[in-house]
Amino acid sequence: MKRAALFAFNGESMCFVHVLLNALDMHERGYEIKIVFEGAATKLITDLSAGNSVGSDLYRKAKSLGLFEGTCKACSAKMGALDAAKTEGLRLLDEMKGHASMAEFIEQGFEVITF
Numbered sequence: 001m002k003r004a005a006l007f008a009f010n011g012e013s014m015c016f017v018h019v020l021l022n023a024l025d026m027h028e029r030g031y032e033i034k035i036v037f038e039g040a041a042t043k044l045i046t047d048l049s050a051g052n053s054v055g056s057d058l059y060r061k062a063k064s065l066g067l068f069e070g071t072c073k074a075c076s077a078k079m080g081a082l083d084a085a086k087t088e089g090l091r092l093l094d095e096m097k098g099h100a101s102m103a104e105f106i107e108q109g110f111e112v113i114t115f
Contacts, residue, residue, distance in 0.1 A: 071090045
């Protein structure tokens with residue numbers, strides 16, 4: 001099985017829509033997908049979960065399929081999204097000095113793709 005970890009750094013909602021579209025497309029094609037909120041993208045969690053974003057429907061679909069691995073703990077805190085991440089039940093990733101580790105995904109056989 002092909003495996004891909006999509007690390008979303010960009011905080012623009014239209015960019016994140018493309019992360020979601022690609023994740024859903026790959027999932028439908030049989031890939032194992034893990035989406036990670038990183039950097040400025042963590043601030044999108046609040047609007048996506050509240051249904052206030054252009055990608056909210058896609059977010060809910062991806063979440064219902066279990067495609068989210070989690071969110072960077074340090075970046076979520078810095079961007080004011082830590083509480084929203086916790087409320088959403090997103091795993092807080094902090095393996096690399098408070099941040100999500102790409103190496104962990106690579107070691108598990110995932111191709112890491114950044115947006």
